[in-house]
Amino acid sequence: MGWTRKDLLTMRDLDAGEIVLLVDTAASLQEIASREIKKVPALRGKTIVNLFYEASTRTRTSFEIAGKWLSADVVNFSASGSSTSKGESFIDTAKNIAAMSPDVVVVRHSSAGAAELLARALPCSIVNAGDGAHEHPTQALLDLLTIREKKGHFDGLHVAIVGDIAHSRVARSNIHGMRKLGMTVTVAGPPTLIPPFVQELGAKVSYRLEDAIPSLREYARYWGLTLDKLGRHARPDVLIMHPGPVNRGIELAPEVADGPYSVILDQVARGVAVRMGVLLLLAGRKGGDGA
Amino acid sequence: MRLVLRGGRVIDPANNLDAVQDVLIADGKIERLGRNLSVPADAEVVDANGKIVCPGFIDMHVHLREPGQEYKETVATGTQAAAAGGFTAVCCMANTSPVNDNGAVTDYIRAKARVEGVVRVYPIGAVTKNLRGEELAELAELADAGCVAFSDDGRCVMNAELYRRAMEYTLPFGAPVISHAEDATLSRGASINEGVVSTELGLAGQPAAAEDVMVARDILLAELTGAHVHIAHASTAGAVRLVRDAKARGVRVTAEVTPHHLVLTEDAVRTWDANTKMAPPLRTKRDVEALIEGLTDGTIDCIATDHAPHALSEKEGEYDHAAFGVVGLETAVAVLLDRLVRPGLLPLATLIARWSRDPARLLNLPGGTLAVGAPADVTILDPDAEATVEPSRFQSRSRNTPFGGWTLRGGPWMTLVGGKLVHRASS
Numbered sequence: 001m002g003w004t005r006k007d008l009l010t011m012r013d014l015d016a017g018e019i020v021l022l023v024d025t026a027a028s029l030q031e032i033a034s035r036e037i038k039k040v041p042a043l044r045g046k047t048i049v050n051l052f053y054e055a056s057t058r059t060r061t062s063f064e065i066a067g068k069w070l071s072a073d074v075v076n077f078s079a080s081g082s083s084t085s086k087g088e089s090f091i092d093t094a095k096n097i098a099a100m101s102p103d104v105v106v107v108r109h110s111s112a113g114a115a116e117l118l119a120r121a122l123p124c125s126i127v128n129a130g131d132g133a134h135e136h137p138t139q140a141l142l143d144l145l146t147i148r149e150k151k152g153h154f155d156g157l158h159v160a161i162v163g164d165i166a167h168s169r170v171a172r173s174n175i176h177g178m179r180k181l182g183m184t185v186t187v188a189g190p191p192t193l194i195p196p197f198v199q200e201l202g203a204k205v206s207y208r209l210e211d212a213i214p215s216l217r218e219y220a221r222y223w224g225l226t227l228d229k230l231g232r233h234a235r236p237d238v239l240i241m242h243p244g245p246v247n248r249g250i251e252l253a254p255e256v257a258d259g260p261y262s263v264i265l266d267q268v269a270r271g272v273a274v275r276m277g278v279l280l281l282l283a284g285r286k287g288g289d290g291a
Numbered sequence: 292m293r294l295v296l297r298g299g300r301v302i303d304p305a306n307n308l309d310a311v312q313d314v315l316i317a318d319g320k321i322e323r324l325g326r327n328l329s330v331p332a333d334a335e336v337v338d339a340n341g342k343i344v345c346p347g348f349i350d351m352h353v354h355l356r357e358p359g360q361e362y363k364e365t366v367a368t369g370t371q372a373a374a375a376g377g378f379t380a381v382c383c384m385a386n387t388s389p390v391n392d393n394g395a396v397t398d399y400i401r402a403k404a405r406v407e408g409v410v411r412v413y414p415i416g417a418v419t420k421n422l423r424g425e426e427l428a429e430l431a432e433l434a435d436a437g438c439v440a441f442s443d444d445g446r447c448v449m450n451a452e453l454y455r456r457a458m459e460y461t462l463p464f465g466a467p468v469i470s471h472a473e474d475a476t477l478s479r480g481a482s483i484n485e486g487v488v489s490t491e492l493g494l495a496g497q498p499a500a501a502e503d504v505m506v507a508r509d510i511l512l513a514e515l516t517g518a519h520v521h522i523a524h525a526s527t528a529g530a531v532r533l534v535r536d537a538k539a540r541g542v543r544v545t546a547e548v549t550p551h552h553l554v555l556t557e558d559a560v561r562t563w564d565a566n567t568k569m570a571p572p573l574r575t576k577r578d579v580e581a582l583i584e585g586l587t588d589g590t591i592d593c594i595a596t597d598h599a600p601h602a603l604s605e606k607e608g609e610y611d612h613a614a615f616g617v618v619g620l621e622t623a624v625a626v627l628l629d630r631l632v633r634p635g636l637l638p639l640a641t642l643i644a645r646w647s648r649d650p651a652r653l654l655n656l657p658g659g660t661l662a663v664g665a666p667a668d669v670t671i672l673d674p675d676a677e678a679t680v681e682p683s684r685f686q687s688r689s690r691n692t693p694f695g696g697w698t699l700r701g702g703p704w705m706t707l708v709g710g711k712l713v714h715r716a717s718s
Binding site for chain 1: 486490610
């Protein structure tokens, strides 16, 4: 099947076939990273704007590299503040950028729904690079690509997402994506960081603590992943994944983050491939020279 | 000047009247009701056959935005919207700029209403100075100037001691304190209801308990002081239960509900349309059912729109940055006729009572009845008119409605204030 959507906004909207198409496309582009000359002409003449309203280093860099390896012209637009503070509103800024005829706008914003808002307002393709606590689909896709490479399949795998689920767009995108691919998802964390009705998104819930977390020390003690806990509770072939940045010593013990189970840097590497795949499918959608 | 409303179905809950009658209006008052009244030679005749003639609807909760935010609404445009929506009187909240926390602002609003107003305007005074929740406004002066109730609506007076004093102080004025029941510590940062939709969309939510906690507090304070507290825009099943229990105990508590809380749930937020964002937020199906039940059994005394105009620029951006509130005056009657009365969820006579007799009694306002001698404030409904909501055609200066594009059957047909025609539907 082919790609038909103008935008990539959420994992929730996608069906399993679309998700697999995105992962396959990314997988096929991975080898570019190991070439001596990391450039293919697929998106030559296309313009990609990275519109980042929220501080981000790794996601923006990943999108920028992805665009450049595909030979697109990549412009970074960093803005701060909200539409309610002084200055130009989000919509006005977006319309101004649209007037310059980009092919793809990659947007990161602290407000949930911001990517959807842009997608409705602008004729070009929109990629959601994280909107508030809503979704972050390319992060979920790179997690899926990493998992498939390490495990060879999706079906029947059990994923535990541990930590602050309430404020996590990555968790939401992963829950949707993983469920659609036949994986079992359990979210775990202190009850104050588990959003209500998360079961209705298809995730199981595990609470251990009965109350809030009074301190990072307490979080680390009860929810931080240590080698000892992995030894007791995880399968020997468990994968430890993290979207970054890692709170070392709190979420993950250093020997876990850097240890043999960790695929965190594999995730980062695959992030570029995933973003290349997304840009290729979106920018190439209109029958242009992207392919 | 005399006017005869000929052959309409007259429903006047204050007099237990539901019959086809003629209504004779003279000198701005109801002169006579009866079948086949002889028409005085100089009288104008309105053929109300097939229409429903009701006491003028009173909306006890609107924001006219004047003074200070005339780009959203003015007394003139807001009362035009009211007339078009079938309302003959509105009560306007105090969160203007400057705040209606002193007699001069009340005087200004009333003067504007006398000159430019199309329907009756009753100001509501602030409870605390500048709505800051820190010290009482000059409540006696506000009452003298014509405020019919007191409210910091838009904000909750979090200081319970201060709110207790407000209830005590206003006892002699016979005007209720209207509570915007929202515990600001539980709702901080929230755009919508806390529930499955907030989890799915990643928007911060406030639990129903944010409202229920304050409804409970204000009921207890009313019990303590003997004052009349009115719960604005009840939105939760918990609020309905608390008010019902308190009324059974004899506490002087009343409540209102908005049309949007009666027909929409948090599911509407999935559209990301900021016209689904208001305070209190849209809740769940269970809450909607409890609100309809409360409205039917009289736990909830009246319907009010909480008409809250905002400019497009305040609603078109990011959802969590958008202003709270929706306009309601020009859609309220049609929405409830179509979505509650037509499917049989609410009797027509109850709808009319909750919009005329009951708010009039609650606030001691003239009107609310078609009794002989009453002011000829009349709302006439056309139960068959079908129309699609077109925000661009609103009389209101603002367009922020969640009902744009809805096709609704039944709506306001004609509005009379003091016997004077202030609106007639074009069709």
